[in-house]
Amino acid sequence: RTMARLRRAFSMRRSLAAYRALSRKERIFFSGAIILIVIGIIGGIITLYLRMTYPAPAYGGTITEGVVGKPFAIHPFIPDSSPADGILEQLIFSSLLKPDGKGGLIADLVEEYEVLEGGKVYVISLKPDLKWHDGYPVTAEDILFTIQLIKNPEANHPLYNLFRDIDAKVLTPRSVTLTLPRAFSFLPQYLTFKIIPKHIWGTVPIQNFPFSEYSLKPIGSGPYVFKKIVSTKDGNPLEYLLGASPSYYLPGPYLQSFSIRFFSSIDEAMNALRKKEIDSVADVAANTTSHDAPGNFETITPVIPQSFGVFFNLEVAPLNDKVMRQAIRAALPVESFFATNPLDTTTRIDSPIWFIAPSPYPFNTEQSETLLASLGWKDTDNDGIKDKKLQKKDKIATPLELSLTVLDTPDMQTLGSRIQEEFKKVGIRIILKNVDINEFHSRLRSNSFQLLVVGELPTSGYYPDLYPFFHSTQKPPQGMNFSSYTDKQIDKTLVSLRGSMDPETRDLRYQEIAEAIRDDVPAIFLYRPVWTWLIQKSIKVPAVQFLNSGDERLSRVNEWYIFTKRIWK
Incomplete structure (x- = not known):
C-alpha cells in the first residue's frame, strides 16, 4: 500500500511538473479543455436524467x-x-x-x-x-x-x-x-x-x-x-x-x-x-x-352556460298572447343596449342553448307599435302610454302597464332601469320591482310576477338538459319552468333528448327547441356572463x-x- 501511494504521489508530481512546463497559452487551452470535458459529462448526466424521469406534482405549499x-x-x-x-x-x-x-x-x-x-x-x-x-x-x-x-x-x-x-x-x-x-x-x-x-x-x-x-x-x-x-x-x-x-x-x-x-x-x-x-x-x-x-x-x-333573460309569465294577461310578447321583444334594442351597458362583458345569446350561434332578435319599434295596435293598444289620451278598454262596458281605458321584477343588486337594477326606458318609448309603462334574494325566490316559486329577469343555469354539462326549464310539467313551485311554457311538441323533444343522446339526432333536437322558443317567446334571452x-x-x-x-x-x-x-x- 505504501508503494502504491508513493507511485501515485510521484505520478501527480510529474503531472504537475508537466503542467508547469506549459506556456501560459497552453495552460489556458488545457484548462479550458478539462472544463469543457467536465461540463460535457455533467450535461450528459443531466440530459440522461431528464430523459429517464418526468416532472410530477410534489406535496407542499x-x-x-x-x-x-x-x-x-x-x-x-x-x-x-x-x-x-x-x-x-x-x-x-x-x-x-x-x-x-x-x-x-x-x-x-x-x-x-x-x-x-x-x-x-x-x-x-x-x-x-x-x-x-x-x-x-x-x-x-x-x-x-x-x-x-x-x-x-x-x-x-x-x-x-x-x-x-x-x-x-x-x-x-x-x-x-x-x-x-x-x-x-x-x-x-x-x-x-x-x-x-x-x-x-x-x-x-x-x-x-x-x-x-x-x-x-x-x-x-x-x-x-x-x-x-x-x-x-x-x-x-x-x-x-x-x-x-x-x-x-x-x-x-x-x-x-x-x-x-x-x-x-x-x-x-x-x-x-x-x-x-x-x-x-x-x-x-x-x-x-x-x-x-x-x-x-x-x-x-x-x-358558464348561464342564460339571462326577461321571462314572461304566460299564465297572466296580456302576456299569455304571443303577439303581445313579440311586440315587447321587438321594442328591446338588445344589440345596441349591451354596447353601452355596464354588463358589456357578456356574450349575446337568443336561446338557452349556449353552443347555438345567436340570430339577433329583430329590433323594430314600428313593428312593435303595429303589433300592439293590432291588439287594440293605442295612446288615446296622448300621455305616452298605450291604453285599451279591456271590456266593452268599460268607460275608462286601462293603461298598458307591466311589472318587472329584478334582484336588488346594482347590475340588475341598472339592467331593469334600461329595459324600463326602452319599453316606455313604445308606450309600455314598466313598474320596476327591486327585491332581495328571498323575495325573488318566493316570487319565482309562487309564479307571482309578470316580467322577471333571471338567469337559467343547467347543471348537466356540455349538453344542457332543458327539461327542468321548459317541459310543461316543470312549472313552479317544484319546477324551474319560470314562464309556465307549454308546447306539446317541445315536451316530446325534451323527453326524447333525455332518453337518448344519439349524436346524429341530438343537434337537430337542440335546434328544434331553440327555434320553437324563439318563435313562441316565453322569454327574451339577453346574454351569458363572462366569468x-x-x-x-x-x-x-x-x-x-x-x-x-x-x-x-x-x-x-x-x-x-x-x-x-x-x-x-
Whole structure:
C-alpha cells in the first residue's frame, strides 16, 4: 500500500511538473479543455436524467383565496347565501362523480358504475376504504341517506323532481342501485350532488340543519378538512382555515392548506390580491379597470352556460298572447343596449342553448307599435302610454302597464332601469320591482310576477338538459319552468333528448327547441356572463374550460400544486 501511494504521489508530481512546463497559452487551452470535458459529462448526466424521469406534482405549499361575502351554512342541503358557501362545500364534501372542467365527468367516490336494462338501472360501486373526516367509513348507506333527503319535499332540493321517481336501494356496503321509470341519458351528469354523512345528520330534522354546529364546522369526505374559523371580536368570520385530508382517496391534495378569506366587495378583494395577501379571486368583472390583474396572475375565463333573460309569465294577461310578447321583444334594442351597458362583458345569446350561434332578435319599434295596435293598444289620451278598454262596458281605458321584477343588486337594477326606458318609448309603462334574494325566490316559486329577469343555469354539462326549464310539467313551485311554457311538441323533444343522446339526432333536437322558443317567446334571452378567475401563475391547476357554476373550478382541487419532483419512468 505504501508503494502504491508513493507511485501515485510521484505520478501527480510529474503531472504537475508537466503542467508547469506549459506556456501560459497552453495552460489556458488545457484548462479550458478539462472544463469543457467536465461540463460535457455533467450535461450528459443531466440530459440522461431528464430523459429517464418526468416532472410530477410534489406535496407542499399553501393557497389563500379571496371571496366576496361570508358563509351562512356550509351544507349541501342549505341554499347558498354567498359564493363562500359553495366554495367551502366543494373543498370539504365529495360526490359520486365530478366535473372534469371540460364539460365531461370523472369518478370521485365512485369506483365504477354499470348501466343496465336499456338505461333504466344504474349499479354504482364505491371505492374501497373511504372515510369521513372524523374517521367513520363512507358507505352505501350514506349515499342512500343523501338521495332520500333529495327526495324529501321538505328539503326543497333542486334535484327533487328528478329523483322523486328514482328507486334507490343498498346492494352491498359499497354499492347501490338506482332504478328509473325510463331511460335517462343525463343521469350521470346529475350524480355530482354532494354526499353528507348519515351518522351526523340522520337524526337531525331538516328544518334544524342551519342551526347545527356542523353547518359551520362541517364533516365531509373531500380533499380538505375544516381546521379553524378566524373571526372578529364580535364573531364575524374573517377566514376559514382548511388542511389537506390525510385519508383522501385520490392523488393529492398537494397543497397542504387552503384558506378562504372573506371580503365585502370585489374591489376590496382585488386590493388584497395586489398586496399579495391572497393568491386567487374569482367572479371578477373584467370590464372594470380597477380589476386589472397583476402580471404574475393568470386570467382564466371558462364558459358558464348561464342564460339571462326577461321571462314572461304566460299564465297572466296580456302576456299569455304571443303577439303581445313579440311586440315587447321587438321594442328591446338588445344589440345596441349591451354596447353601452355596464354588463358589456357578456356574450349575446337568443336561446338557452349556449353552443347555438345567436340570430339577433329583430329590433323594430314600428313593428312593435303595429303589433300592439293590432291588439287594440293605442295612446288615446296622448300621455305616452298605450291604453285599451279591456271590456266593452268599460268607460275608462286601462293603461298598458307591466311589472318587472329584478334582484336588488346594482347590475340588475341598472339592467331593469334600461329595459324600463326602452319599453316606455313604445308606450309600455314598466313598474320596476327591486327585491332581495328571498323575495325573488318566493316570487319565482309562487309564479307571482309578470316580467322577471333571471338567469337559467343547467347543471348537466356540455349538453344542457332543458327539461327542468321548459317541459310543461316543470312549472313552479317544484319546477324551474319560470314562464309556465307549454308546447306539446317541445315536451316530446325534451323527453326524447333525455332518453337518448344519439349524436346524429341530438343537434337537430337542440335546434328544434331553440327555434320553437324563439318563435313562441316565453322569454327574451339577453346574454351569458363572462366569468373571470385570477390565480397566481405559480399555482398549477388542471385546464378549466367549461363550468356549470363558478365553484366547480374546485372539483379537481386535489390536483393543484406549486412544487414538482421528478419521477423515474
